[in-house]
Amino acid sequence: MPFDRMPLEIWFDEYQFEVDYDIGESGTKFLTVKELDIDLNEVELRYGYHLGHPDLRKEIAKQYKGSTFNNIAVTTGASEANFAVIAHLVGPKDNIIVEHPTYPSLFQVPRSLGRDLTLFKLDWENEFRPDMDKLRKLVKPNTKLITLTHPNNPTGSVITKNELKEAIEIAEEVGAYLMVDETYRDLMFDTPPPLAASMSPRAISLTSMSKTWGLPGIRIGWAVADRPIVEAIRAIREQVTICNSSIGEAIAKEVLHKRDEILPVIRKAVISNFKIIEEWMNNQNWLEWIKPGSGVVGAPRLRQGGSTDELCKTLVRKYRTFTVPGSHMELDGHFRLGFGGNQEELISGLEQLRRALGELYS
Numbered sequence: 408m409p410f411d412r413m414p415l416e417i418w419f420d421e422y423q424f425e426v427d428y429d430i431g432e433s434g435t436k437f438l439t440v441k442e443l444d445i446d447l448n449e450v451e452l453r454y455g456y457h458l459g460h461p462d463l464r465k466e467i468a469k470q471y472k473g474s475t476f477n478n479i480a481v482t483t484g485a486s487e488a489n490f491a492v493i494a495h496l497v498g499p500k501d502n503i504i505v506e507h508p509t510y511p512s513l514f515q516v517p518r519s520l521g522r523d524l525t526l527f528k529l530d531w532e533n534e535f536r537p538d539m540d541k542l543r544k545l546v547k548p549n550t551k552l553i554t555l556t557h558p559n560n561p562t563g564s565v566i567t568k569n570e571l572k573e574a575i576e577i578a579e580e581v582g583a584y585l586m587v588d589e590t591y592r593d594l595m596f597d598t599p600p601p602l603a604a605s606m607s608p609r610a611i612s613l614t615s616m617s618k619t620w621g622l623p624g625i626r627i628g629w630a631v632a633d634r635p636i637v638e639a640i641r642a643i644r645e646q647v648t649i650c651n652s653s654i655g656e657a658i659a660k661e662v663l664h665k666r667d668e669i670l671p672v673i674r675k676a677v678i679s680n681f682k683i684i685e686e687w688m689n690n691q692n693w694l695e696w697i698k699p700g701s702g703v704v705g706a707p708r709l710r711q712g713g714s715t716d717e718l719c720k721t722l723v724r725k726y727r728t729f730t731v732p733g734s735h736m737e738l739d740g741h742f743r744l745g746f747g748g749n750q751e752e753l754i755s756g757l758e759q760l761r762r763a764l765g766e767l768y769s
């Protein structure tokens with residue numbers, strides 16, 4: 408059972424710390440402990456509850472209509488929840504349908520486990536929108552899980568409430584589950600669709616403190632699901648991580664408690680950054696994109712076509728600017744731009760990008 412490294416993560420590990428301008432990250436500006444101003448002095452550095460501290464789970468449950476803290480499994484990032492849900496629901500003879508492109512672990516985990524994996528492709532021609540007629544045709548009698556990611560990483564495409572309803576119906580018709588990676592949902596530019604887990608017991612919501620909240624270093628994410636799935640996550644994670652970091656949980660609890668205070672500030676910064684990148688895209692001739700519908704990432708491509716590998720490598724090596732080549736996310740010909748970070752860094756990074764494009768393609 409081979410677990411290969413993910414090209415996206417190899418790229419991050421190699422270059423993200425080597426640059427001055429990061430315009431490839433898929434989250435908002437990273438926060439520091441100092442900026443958070445949370446007193447951690449009394450946090451006991453002990454093993455925690457295996458499903459997450461009840462106070463944190465209660466705080467999380469407030470967002471999910473119809474769910475209680477019994478439906479919440481807090482995990483080491485959304486990544487651990489993703490792994491556990493797939494490992495539990497998709498057996499050796501089962502099929503899983505994964506929307507593609509997406510954050511690679513969503514399809515890499517079933518690949519590593521040797522599961523029957525069907526990719527549900529988002530196409531440029533359809534503005535990267537999820538086509539439910541296409542999804543319906545992909546479902547097999549042995550499909551046990553369908554996963555979607557919206558707002559999507561790396562395309563920024565969004566899903567409507569009706570499409571979500573239809574996806575749940577498609578899953579339910581074959582007795583499968585629908586898992587929606589809602590990591591970017593709080594960064595919807597308009598009203599978001601309902602949280603998947605609040606729509607059906609067959610729907611699972613997956614999310615994280617990493618992206619919207621700029622806190623990937625605390626490694627806190629969660630799944631909201633029917634109780635047997637929550638129990639399965641607990642069994643799996645007890646063999647891997649046992650419980651969460653107590654420091655991470657303490658920070659997540661405080662931040663979520665102040666959600667109504669903090670989120671508008673983050674959203675305002677993201678929307679202001681989006682205007683900058685939108686204007687930048689409108690004022691150059693090398694690239695084209697499907698404008699992201701929400702979130703903090705987009706996936707432009709070269710108007711002249713071809714690979715973006717050379718561009719991304721030149722950017723890191725010569726211009727000290729970080730983006731992500733599409734080939735590292737199985738989206739050849741595109742590359743990922745992130746606009747969630749520091750605004751000055753975004754402006755400088757885009758200027759570097761203009762120089763690199765001029766050097767390579769003028």
Ligand SMILES: Cc1ncc(COP(=O)(O)O)c(C=O)c1O
Nearest residue numbers: 484485486510560590615617628
């Ligand atoms: C859509 C999506 N889901 C999940 C993850 C994993 O995040 P984490 O494990 O930090 O919560 C990422 C990370 O890039 C992502 O983009």
